[in-house]
Each structure stands twice: as C-alpha cells, then as structure tokens.
Amino acid sequence: MDARQAVLKYAKSHEWVDLQGNVATIGITDFAVKELTDLVYVDLPAPGKTLAVGQPFGVIESVKAVSDLYAPVSGEVIEANKHVQNDVTKIADDPLGAGWLIKVRMPAGATLDHLLSRDAYEQAATAGH
Amino acid sequence: MNTTFLRTPLFDWHVAHGGRMVEFGGWEMPVQYTSIVAEHHAVRRAAGLFDISHMGRLRFSGRDAAAFLNHLVTNDVTRLAVGQIQYALVVNENGGTLDDVLVYRFADHHLLVVNASNREKIVRWIEQHRGAFRVDVEDLTTAQAMVALQGPQAESLLQPLVDVSLSEIKYYFATSGKILGHDGLISRTGYTGEDGFEIIVAAQHATELWGKLVAGAMPCGLGCRDTLRLEAAMPLYGHELTEEIDPCTAGLGFAVKLDKPDFIGKSALVASKANTNRPRRVGLRLDGKRIAREGALLFVSDQQVGRVTSGTFSPTLETPIAMAYVDPAHAAIDTTLDVDFRGQRLPARVVSLPFYRREMPAKHAK
DSSP: OOHHHHHOEEOTTSEEEEEETTEEEEEEOHHHHHHHOSEEEEEOOOTTOEEOTTOEEEEEEESSOEEEEEOSSOEEEEEEOHHHHHOTHHHHHSTTTTTOOEEEEOOTTOOSTTSBOHHHHHHHHHHTO | OOTTSBOOTTHHHHHHTTOOEEEETTEEEESOSSOHHHHHHHHHHSOEEEEOTTSEEEEEESTTHHHHHHHHBSSOGGGOOTTBEEEEEEEOTTOOEEEEEEEEEOSSOEEEEEOGGGHHHHHHHHHHHOTTOOOEEEEOGGGEEEEEEESTTHHHHHGGGBSSOGGGOOTTBEEEEEETTEEEEEESOOSSSSOEEEEEEEGGGHHHHHHHHHTTSEEEOHHHHHHHHHHTTOOOBTTTBOTTOOTTTTTOGGGOOTTSSOOTTHHHHHHHHHOTTSOEEEEEEESSSOOOOTTOEEEETTEEEEEEEEEEEETTTTEEEEEEEEOGGGOSTTOEEEEEETTEEEEEEEEOSOSOOOOOOGGGOO
16 A cells, blocks of 8 residues: 555545545545556536535546445545546546646535545445455 | 357467456357457457357258258358358348358258357247158257458468368358368458358367467457457347348348248248338447447437347447447438447448448459
8 A cells, every 4th residue: 555545545436535624635546546547537516516426427438337426424525537528538547646637626524534544445445246 | 157158179278367257158258368458459450260059050961962951041042152151141030030050061961150149048948840851950059169260460370270272262151171181161251241161069178279379370269250250240149140130121121132942930031021111220430439229219300210130349440330220211321320328329421331440452353
C-alpha cells in the first residue's frame, strides 16, 4: 500500500474520498479502473448539485459496459474535473490523484465514519470477485 | 464461477495468462487479457489469436448429407465446390432465425459450424427434421479445438507451421493439412473483417498450436471479437438475429436462395422478402462518446422508430457505433434519429454498413 492509498477512505462501490477541511475530493479506485479498462466517457454533475450518500451522481462508460457512480458522502458539488471530462483516459493514468472526478462541500458535522480503510476496501473488493 | 460451464482445451492457458473468464454460450471464455482496445488494434494492424473452440462443429456424412443440409439451411449447399464454405441461416417454419452457421463441403462429408449458445438447440432441431434422410451427424465440438488467427500478419505467422500453401487458400475455402505435424483443417474465414484463418485440430494438440501462434500474435478475448465484428457489421446471434427476426429482415438475403427446392421456412421467407414494410438493419454513428447499447430505443420526435441491437465504441473510428432495426421510412442513409439514454436524447446518424472495410491486398482483390 502506498501513502496515497493509505490516506484515502473508500466506499464498497469503488469510490474514494480525500477530505481536506469540509471539502471531499472524490474519484474511483485503481481497482475499479483496472476492472473497467478501456474507458471512453464520464458524465459528472454540474456544480451546485446536492448529493446524498449512496445516490448515483454520474456514469462512467467503458467499451464493455456503463456503470453508475455513487456518492460516497453527502453535500454540494462545488467542482467537476474538466480534465477528465475532456479526456477520460486521465482517470486511468492516475485514478487516485489527477484523475479525481468531483469536489463536494460536506455539511458541518458530517464524517467519513461510514467509509472503509484501504485494507477493508481491498478485502471487500476482492471478496466479490 | 459455476463449474457446470464447459471449458475449452485452452482454459488453463487463459487463466494462467490473465484472461478474464466469463460465461458465454455455456462456456467459460476469456473476455479480454489486457485491454479490449489494444487487442482490437492488434488484429487490425498485426495479428490476434482467438480461442473459438466453443463454436459447435457438427460433421454430416452419409448418402443424403448434402440433401439434408440443403433442407436445413437457407443457402444453396449444392452450389458448394469441394473445399468451399458458405454462410447460411437455419430458420424455423416462420422464418425466425435459429442460428447463423457456416457450411463446409469436403469430398466425403460436410461440416456445419454453429454458435456455441445454439449448439444443443440445433442438434435437437436436426434430430427432429432428419426424417427419411440417410445422414449421420456427429458432434465433434469437445473432441477438437478451434482457433482463429486474424489480421494482416496471419498468413506469414501461420505459414511456417503448416504443410500447405496458405496463399492458395481463397476466401471462404478450407483445406486439410498438417499443422505442427498433426492432422488439421485450415480455412480462410473469420469474424473480424480482417484477413485470417480458422484452424481446427484435435483437442490434445490445442496448447501446442496456441503456444506457437501466440509467440507472434496477441491473445484476444471475446471483448474485441465483438468490437471487430461490429465494425465489420457482422450479425451476432442473440442481437441482430433471434427467433423473432428472419434473415431477409436482417439484410442477409445473399444467404437465402429462394430458387432452390423446398427448405424449412421457405414460404415464410418468400413472404418476408416481398414485404417492403419490414424493419431495416442499419448502422448508426453517434457524436460524442456515449455508447448506444443493446435495447436503447430510437425516436423521431415522439415516435419510436427502432431499437439498438448492438453498440460499442469503435476503436478504429474512435467513435460510438451501433447496429439497429429501424422502420423503413426512417432507415435512409444520413437520417438523424434520437437515441434515448434514460430520458436524455442524443442524436445518431444512419450510416452505410460496414463501418470498417479493410484494404484488400492486390493478390486477394480478384
């Protein structure tokens, strides 16, 4: 596990969260990117949209299939990553870093307690495999 | 994974080399090893190798083999020269497609290659309809392996391994010969739109043959087999062909010979051919990146005019492509249709098929 993997929190639905202050940066995991392969398209919400935990917030499409993206936290979308919207392959190049998808402002008092550590996520991800 | 699925003689190789195994037509098959796009480009630009041992292989022999096959399929088997292969359909009495097949004629027998998912159905269909025909039918599927070597480098890669002159095998012809010293069958056929060969050997020689070929060709899974055949506009059973779709509607009239003596489904196909109102199989291109997938509905304003049967992202054209059935009034080239994506409508343009046609080298251009 590298330092970046260790610092993030994960949802079983293969999203990761990096919380700085009350802003959560959200992406999809390296594991998900490897499963999907051949990404062709990502659809992300516009700033201002309100998300609730577990709610679909976009879709990611590979040659093989289209998959929903699920909000790992609640809050208001404040930014979508234009670079990955313009070139979806940037997600695969650096899924846990420059390939982030959206930033969400979380409400006061919200936590990431419902999310998983890297170890727990890897166990969950490989168990269903 | 459920262990009741069938496995080809190359199963262990696939698993050991990163093949992502999925169920397909009752078999556990690799959908990809690395990337569908990379495997696709390997076939278009160099050579790719597919395990197609799951395809059903049925051997027809006996006095009435040709007559029985001619009763069973839509194409005219009696027109085949020895060593020649033809595409045909098996249809029911209503003209609905039971399978699309290849018929091979040899000196003393015929071979019928059927889709994996339809093999048992076709074997039953044969038993139900053989009647007084004097024919022996043997299912060779699990005793043999079949691989497809496809791409512009296929001939040069295969030639050193065989004792026949590959340049003399014409498109849709087959010849028996020695492959690594073992008896086998080599045909210039494929499902990719590229030049290439399909090779049949006894099951016990599959790993040796695969190992030699994969030294020069990229192993390819069913994922790129689908993107390649879709670019070439070849139908896939279960998508463009079902028991509710007849071959004339599917645009496969070239494989339906209504001038031959009676065959199963003939009267239904005569009626279908005369019906100018039947839906048309069309190609669609979409702007942007969203893929119109199987089942997506097509609209002209509020009127539903068609349905997508297959859709993917074309690695060659770098654009989404699809095949669909569309009402004839809206099937003309350059017609704009709206594709429904869960309520959001995006435009698609009707284009001519195939999406991709390879440049023919001079020696095969005749």
